[in-house]
Amino acid sequence: MSKLYMARNPRVAARSLDGEMMIMSGRDSTLFTLNKTATILWQSADGATPLDEIVKLRICTEFEVEPAEALQDAETLARELASHEILQISEEPIPQRNPTAGESR
Amino acid sequence: MSGLLEELTAKALRRNVPISVQMDLTYRCNERCVHCYLDHDDHGEMTTAEIKRVMDEMAEAGVFILTFSGGEIFLRKDFFEILEYARLERQFCVKLKTNAIMIREREAARLREIGVESIQISIYSHRPEVHDAITLVPGSLKRSIDAARFLKSQGLRVIFANVLMVQNMQDYRGVRALAEELGVECTLDPTITPMMDGDRSVLSLNIDHNALREVFRDQSLVGDVDEFCAVADPVDENSLAALPCSAGHTACYVSPYGDVFPCVQFPLPTGNVRTQRFLDIWRHSDRMNEVRSIRLKDLTTCTSCSHVGSCTRCPGLAFMEGNMRGPSSQDCEKSFARTGVPSANMLAKKRAAANLVQIRVLPAPVDAPAAGALA
16 A cells, blocks of 8 residues: 655644644635644644554554554545645655644644 | 634633734835824834744744734835745734735735735725825825736735725725725725824714714615614623623734734733743733723623623723723714614713703802812
């Protein structure tokens, strides 16, 4: 199975509020909030760490879930976030301009 | 406000997070609007580095929506550097307020590239002779409209801000038609505010009661006129526990000199980001906390007013009148024009004025003390 890499879209506006991300789409200013799992994906989307590692290191340690099931759910979620242009996804690592932006509080 | 933004704002309020900040980058301006509340001289604006540091602190404090305003923001040579930092390094949702006369195709394309949520442009009339007579810059309407076209062609969200005053009160329908033609949004504000130094002479430009009444009965603006102009139902104790507005609660204002106020229209200095951390001011300023402590039930006069449940009372305008817990006469006028029912403040003033002119027949003094003697 090929690796999936995720990077935050630099065109969105993003801020963490009480542990959950507020994201405003750069495409049409639609506002989203990410739940805790999606927030973990967003915060881990450095363009360099593959999704399966993020799931193993960040999601399975946080929530009691089967790794295979968690990976499948995470991939679905990553693709959905990519469809809203919140995340960029690729089978290759994605260089990022500012990997820590939007991670306050 | 969208449902989700409302929900996030409520969450920010519970967590004491300043979710929205207006930062004026300069008070310098290339227009000289007759109603403007600012002193346009530069008294030592923050440098690029200072502004970036403040933005770092604001991001850390949880600020999400950052509005850049002025003065005219495009007069700062480092404007795009600041904007790029705000968007791409600190990921704020950025809104701009501008007269737009310095925006041409190239600037519009750059704004699109960096990404801003909206650009609000001040438009006073659809007629150049009226708009330009307010800005005191010949050709300014044409340039602002050209800019709106450039921005729209880039797919950006443009909002016309139409401030109503004596000079342009007949033209708001023309401005709205122009906005529709260009495919941009339009807001209308019938309030002229005092100068930041307290000078209230510009208030003479406010439209009068009859004109305001007419505006509030324009169905194209307010929708259901009967509903809009109805006196609100009496409020219960829960309503009186509500906050007067977002100033100091989820929003604040930073001046070009680093002064922090609860709102751009609330000139109560609470600290300065040149010498204090933004979050320290937000959390620990006594004045900010005083503003934050006020609930509707704490307002003098207003709590007994029939409009308390629906009034647009601005705490900043009340502060500029002398009491942040008192009424804002301009909002009393608006409630009166809207409903035909005078506010408690207006009735109190009327009684006081009546007392001033009352002529009483004084009894003849008996054994009056010598002049200058104290009883």
